[in-house]
Amino acid sequence: MKLALVGAGQAGGKVMEAIMMYDRRAEVGFVADAIAVNTARADLVGLEATPLERRVLIGGARLKGHGTGADNELGADVARDDLTEVMRAVDDVAVHEIDAFLVIAGLGGGTGSGAAPVIARELRRRHAEPVYGLGILPSRTEGNIYTLNAARSFVTLVDQVDNLLLFDNDAWREGGESLRTSYDRLNAEIARRLGVLFSAGEVKEGQAVGESVVDASEIINTLGSGGISTLGYAATAVDRPKPRLFARRQPAPDVGDSTNRILTTVRRAALGRLTLPCELAGVERGLLVAAGPPAYLDRRGIERARRWLEETTGSMEIRGGDYPLDSGYVAAVVLLSGVSDVPRIEELKATAVETQQRVRELEADADAPEALRDLTWSGEADDGDEDLDPLF
Numbered sequence: 001m002k003l004a005l006v007g008a009g010q011a012g013g014k015v016m017e018a019i020m021m022y023d024r025r026a027e028v029g030f031v032a033d034a035i036a037v038n039t040a041r042a043d044l045v046g047l048e049a050t051p052l053e054r055r056v057l058i059g060g061a062r063l064k065g066h067g068t069g070a071d072n073e074l075g076a077d078v079a080r081d082d083l084t085e086v087m088r089a090v091d092d093v094a095v096h097e098i099d100a101f102l103v104i105a106g107l108g109g110g111t112g113s114g115a116a117p118v119i120a121r122e123l124r125r126r127h128a129e130p131v132y133g134l135g136i137l138p139s140r141t142e143g144n145i146y147t148l149n150a151a152r153s154f155v156t157l158v159d160q161v162d163n164l165l166l167f168d169n170d171a172w173r174e175g176g177e178s179l180r181t182s183y184d185r186l187n188a189e190i191a192r193r194l195g196v197l198f199s200a201g202e203v204k205e206g207q208a209v210g211e212s213v214v215d216a217s218e219i220i221n222t223l224g225s226g227g228i229s230t231l232g233y234a235a236t237a238v239d240r241p242k243p244r245l246f247a248r249r250q251p252a253p254d255v256g257d258s259t260n261r262i263l264t265t266v267r268r269a270a271l272g273r274l275t276l277p278c279e280l281a282g283v284e285r286g287l288l289v290a291a292g293p294p295a296y297l298d299r300r301g302i303e304r305a306r307r308w309l310e311e312t313t314g315s316m317e318i319r320g321g322d323y324p325l326d327s328g329y330v331a332a333v334v335l336l337s338g339v340s341d342v343p344r345i346e347e348l349k350a351t352a353v354e355t356q357q358r359v360r361e362l363e364a365d366a367d368a369p370e371a372l373r374d375l376t377w378s379g380e381a382d383d384g385d386e387d388l389d390p391l392f
Contacts, residue, residue: 001198001216002098005034006090006119007050009075009112010043011136011183012036012105017049018187019104022195024049030198033093037086037119039078039111041065056089058082058115068110072149075114076391083122090123099216100130103161105153108138108146113153117391120160130220133161134190137168137276137348144355151352154345156390163223163337165194166230166276168344193231193275196333200289200323211299214289214321222319225284225338228345230276234268235331236261238296262290262301263308265332270309276342283313284338291323292330309334353388 007016013036023031036050039059047055057065059078068074079086103120105112116133123131135157138146158164172186201215223229238261266288270280286309290302299322306320313336325331 001030001100001201001219002032003030003198004032004090004093004095004098004101006037006086006101006103006123007034008037008079008103008105008116008119009109010038010040010106011109012103012112012116013038013043013047013050014183015106015134015136015187015190016104017047018184018191019194020049022188022191023199026195026199028195028199028202030195030202032098035086035089035093037079037111037115038067039063039065039075039115040067043067054089056086058085058111068114070108070110070145070149072110072114072153073391075109075111076118077114079115079118083118086119087122087126090126095127095129098129099220100132101127102132102134104134105157106136106138107150107153107157108136108142109149113149114391117153117156117160120157124160124162130162130223131160132223133157133164134194135164135166136190137166137170137344139169139173144351144358147348148352148355148359151348151388152391154348155388156392158228159390163226164228166228168276170344171273171275171277189233190275193233193333196233196291196323196331197231197287197289197335200291200321200333211297212302212321214287214319214323218287218319218321219335222285222287222317222335222337225317227284227338227340228276228342229335229337230274230278230339232269232272232274232334232336233331234265234272235329236265237329238293258296258298259301259304261296261330262298262332263305265330266290266305266334267308269332269334270312270336274336276339277344278336278339279341280312280336281314282340283315283336285317286313286315286319286337287335288318288320289323289333289335290320290330291325291333292327294324296330297322297324305332349388356388 005016007013036055038044044055105116107113309318
């Protein structure tokens with residue numbers, strides 16, 4: 001599946017580059033083009049894989065290249081003001097060669113969380129190709145202002161894209177690991193999952209073709225349910241049988257082992273560390289891709305895994321396919337689309353509603369400016385019945 005990537009903000013640019021680097025190492029070419037958009041000049045300069053002419057500075061007249069200071073309303077404003085500059089870069093994309101756009105942003109900051117919905121809305125207005133979002137949820141330790149930003153960006157962005165893939169930083173942090181040192185590892189996890197998924201339909205010269213190819217139409221159909229999606233991934237090492245000299249037939253893996261390995265790996269991918277933890281029951285659509293040496297991609301195992309996903313999710317729209325790779329492992333990627341039972345999203349919204357009310361109280365206070373800057377308090381979120389304000 002061919003993608004044009006748009007990375008908005010610091011996190012969006014870094015995740016975009018991690019995906020680009022994966023694509024280059026795998027020599028697949030599913031990234032057809034990539035554009036970085038930011039209000040901070042230093043963040044754009046710090047990018048490594050994005051060509052200089054594909055880096056777009058917005059808000060230069062107002063912000064002088066210094067960023068939005070975690071103000072996502074400002075991020076949305078400057079994106080609207082400089083939307084022409086962004087779309088000028090998009091105009092250089094060979095749209096006839098791509099299957100979809102993917103807008104990537106961290107939802108907790110200012111530029112990405114504010115600009116991503118604006119950019120996505122304009123892409124959908126101008127182009128017939130699907131526009132997907134990839135949103136990164138902040139950790140709880142980053143403070144409630146980041147939670148409020150993320151919640152407001154989420155409720156805005158999900159309405160501006162054809163489907164929103166989410167990655168929850170909190171679900172992936174390791175004990176004792178700081179946010180800063182974890183970013184590269186988390187970005188690599190995102191890139192690996194998306195890389196296997198979007199590479200599946202792209203075949204390099206000399207590469208074996210799967211028995212059941214997962215092409216762009218399968219992915220687009222799975223994401224066609226709209227709403228939000230999550231990705232699971234698992235891999236199992238395999239011992240390749242050593243070739244026997246002068247043998248007429250080379251040894252093949254045990255069929256029963258291959259079948260069980262596929263099923264076990266798919267179960268680990270779906271029940272293990274999803275990019276956004278959720279209940280599997282109630283998922284609208286799903287897609288599994290088994291990747292690895294052709295001899296280990298047992299069709300019966302893939303079919304059993306597909307039926308298991310149907311039974312577990314209750315959905316009859318579960319697709320499955322294989323992606324032959326010259327590797328020492330069998331991997332499975334599971335895409336679950338139209339998920340609804342997501343405790344993290346409910347918690348995010350509840351905390352954001354409480355924070356929104358607190359912000360309004362501080363804004364009405366004479367000492368609001370200093371207090372507002374220091375708003376990093378934490379506590380139990382109440383359910384509340386107040387509506388969360390979208391960005392637009």
